[in-house]
């Protein structure tokens with residue numbers, strides 16, 4: 001019993017940690033792994049804006065190209081910048097030691113991030129950076145307070161500022177919490193365009209977590225069709241064989 005409660009505690013405390021410290025609501029991402037155009041745009045954002053710090057080791061360029069309907073030449077031209085081979089995983093050249101010096105923490109590998117955090121969390125996270133001069137990079141994140149990651153998409157989104165509201169706690173004290181985020185300095189995209197870009201990026205990250213999913217779904221349909229056709233054939237065969245016996 002004691003062991004069980006420790007296991008439960010460990011399990012739930014990570015959940016609590018993930019949920020604690022913030023009160024902003026998750027916004028829902030519109031995930032569609034069949035939307036190749038969206039996945040292609042997402043791949044481009046990922047390679048251009050994320051792969052300098054984060055790796056995605058479990059994903060191979062060759063495989064990505066195939067799944068997303070991009071030819072190997074275009075993959076090399078559009079997605080590969082640092083002299084990798086097409087069968088390589090998406091690794092980075094930054095050394096973990098340097099990363100820790102620069103950011104205080106190591107940017108985690110993002111291969112499976114959509115599975116551990118969920119699409120909505122990622123979508124909200126990417127949209128929740130706001131100006132906070134007290135932080136090393138001048139920004140904080142409303143969903144992930146004291147985040148060690150700079151706002152790498154600020155040229156697209158611009159910079160947001162937090163609008164606060166007062167909430168009364170149970171003990172009667174008043175605490176300031178973030179009510180919403182507002183654009184303070186516009187970037188190259190308006191809000192709608194940025195939302196769409198982040199949706200594409202998250203769509204790609206969900207695909208990254210399970211590149212086999214598309215294939216499995218396709219295979220699933222083939223198997224079903226096969227069973228259906230075979231059922232038809234056997235049905236008529238049976239009728240044919242038993243015709244004279246009745």
Ligand code: HEC
Nearest residue numbers: 049050052053103105106107108113146147148149150152
């Ligand atoms: C300049 C380096 C850098 C770039 C570029 C960068 N990140 Fe990060 N990222 C970090 C660091 C450092 C952390 C660790 C933050 C922490 O734990 O406080 C992080 C954390 C994260 C996390 C949270 C992981 C977790 O669950 O703990 C996600 C998700 C993430 N990054 C996604 C992205 C995406 C998507 C991009 C591209 C748009 C990106 N990052 C670009 C440095 C970077």
